[in-house]
Amino acid sequence: MKIDSLRVFCDVALHQSFSRGAELNQISQSAATQTIQRLEEKVGVPLIDRAKRPFCLTPEGKICYETFRQVVESYDSVVHRVRAMRHRDEEQIKVAAIYSVGLNEMSRFMKRFMLKYPKVKVKLDYMPPQKVQQSVLDSEVDMGIISYPIASLDIDVIPLRAEEMSVILPVGHPLSKRTALRMEDLQGSDFVAFGRELVIRRETDHCLRTRQVRVNIVTEFDNIQTIKEAVEIGMGISIVPYPTVRLDAENGKIAAVPLISPRMTRPIGIIYRHHKVLSETAINFIEMLTGAPFQVPEPR
Numbered sequence: 198m199k200i201d202s203l204r205v206f207c208d209v210a211l212h213q214s215f216s217r218g219a220e221l222n223q224i225s226q227s228a229a230t231q232t233i234q235r236l237e238e239k240v241g242v243p244l245i246d247r248a249k250r251p252f253c254l255t256p257e258g259k260i261c262y263e264t265f266r267q268v269v270e271s272y273d274s275v276v277h278r279v280r281a282m283r284h285r286d287e288e289q290i291k292v293a294a295i296y297s298v299g300l301n302e303m304s305r306f307m308k309r310f311m312l313k314y315p316k317v318k319v320k321l322d323y324m325p326p327q328k329v330q331q332s333v334l335d336s337e338v339d340m341g342i343i344s345y346p347i348a349s350l351d352i353d354v355i356p357l358r359a360e361e362m363s364v365i366l367p368v369g370h371p372l373s374k375r376t377a378l379r380m381e382d383l384q385g386s387d388f389v390a391f392g393r394e395l396v397i398r399r400e401t402d403h404c405l406r407t408r409q410v411r412v413n414i415v416t417e418f419d420n421i422q423t424i425k426e427a428v429e430i431g432m433g434i435s436i437v438p439y440p441t442v443r444l445d446a447e448n449g450k451i452a453a454v455p456l457i458s459p460r461m462t463r464p465i466g467i468i469y470r471h472h473k474v475l476s477e478t479a480i481n482f483i484e485m486l487t488g489a490p491f492q493v494p495e496p497r
Contacts, residue, residue, distance in 0.1 A: 200272050203265040205232045206244070210262045211334060211351065213251040221335065263350075267472040273336075274474030288478050289318040293329040294342040297421045297441050298465065310485055317478050325419070326395070333468050339479050344438075345396040346466035355467040357487060360438035362461035363453045365424075365446070367431045373452035380408040380459060387433030388412035392419040397463060401436050404459055425451060438463045 201222070209218030209229060219229035237244050244258035254262055294303065307319060324332070329341040334351060346354040364383065366373045372382060383405075391398035398417075405412065415433045418424050421441045428435055429451050439453060446453035467483060469475065475483070480491045 200269060202232050202236055204269050205229050206236055207262060207266045207269055209233060210245070210254055210258065213253070263472075266351075270470065270472045271474050274476065277476055288316060288476075289320060290340075290476075290479050290482050291320045291322075291338040292340055292342065292482075293322050293324055293332045293338045295326050295329055295344060296323045297344070297438070298342050299440060302440075306486060310482060313485070314478065314481065319482070330468065333470060336470060336473075339473075339475065340467050340469040340483070342465065342467055344463050344465055345400075346464065346468050349471075351471050352468050353471050353473075355469075355483060355487060355491075357465045357467055359462040359464050360440050362436050362456050362463060363439040363442065364434060364436055364456050365428050365442055366434045366452045366454065367428055368449065368452055370434065370452060372434070372454065375454050377455045377457045379457065380404060380410050383412055383434065384410050386412050387415045389424050389427045389433045389435040390414045390417045391424070392417050395419065400461065400463075404461060408459070436461070 205218055205222050205224070208221045209215055212218060212221075215229050215233075216226050219226045222229065224232075233245065240257070240261065242257045243255050244261055246253050246255050246258075303321065307321065310319065311317070322332075322338070326343050329343050330352070332338045333341045342357065346352075346356075348354045364372070364378050372378060375382070391401065393399075413433075416427060418427065421437055424435050424437060425442055425445055427433070429445075436456060439455070442451065442453050445451050467486070475491075484491050
């Protein structure tokens with residue numbers, strides 16, 4: 198079996214799409230179909246149940262997917278390490294991060310990392326959470342930094358930090374002088390919310406329901422920057438991770454008051470492909486970012 202054939206199978210299986218698998222491998226859809234048919238002939242059993250829509254892997258296909266993915270990732274890692282030995286100056290790490298991890302914080306970290314490893318090129322792109330996760334799954338990046346990371350069959354998670362949530366309010370708001378707030382204190386307030394598709398919105402809604410607190414949602418946004426701006430001009434209050442608004446609060450643009458009951462946090466973590474053998478350079482990046490030795494996840 199050729200590595201390229203295993204790669205096509207894994208990409209088709211992951212995306213449940215022959216067209217997407219073909220696109221990722223820069224071949225035609227018919228070529229992808231024929232590749233998998235030849236693979237099934239080799240192993241002697243169907244690997245994909247084509248009778249279902251969308252199609253799914255057979256039990257044998259699931260076993261093959263797990264093993265073949267590990268083979269492909271190991272092969273890619275070896276090729277990368279060998280090439281890196283010959284071309285040290287061309288080593289590169291590709292990282293995707295959500296916008297709100299903190300541009301200033303990441304910039305400071307990047308400077309420290311590049312001072313220690315001046316020959317390494319780090320490509321850091323900011324994008325929405327779903328795009329970060331997809332980029333990791335598609336192996337477009339080595340790792341991603343996202344909020345509310347969840348481990349799965351295809352994703353491993355390294356916890357990074359937990360960010361305390363605060364209530365943000367317009368300067369001069371009646372609650373802005375308080376040293377701490379309970380969820381009940383927000384009863385009836387105009388509220389600037391995150392978009393319904395985001396995990397942070399679901400977590401906030403859950404806490405409001407649990408405490409039987411009703412707020413008046415005046416508008417919804419999918420990013421913290423726009424929420425901050427809406428609060429600043431007096432559209433309402435909101436609940437966001439404090440590190441993302443610390444500078445704005447210190448500069449007097451908005452008020453930020455700790456939410457102490459219930460205490461809410463936003464977990465931030467590093468994600469990467471399960472079975473991906475990370476390069477030494479990528480591991481150095483993770484260890485400097487987390488401040489802890491890298492540990493290979495337990496087999497699942």
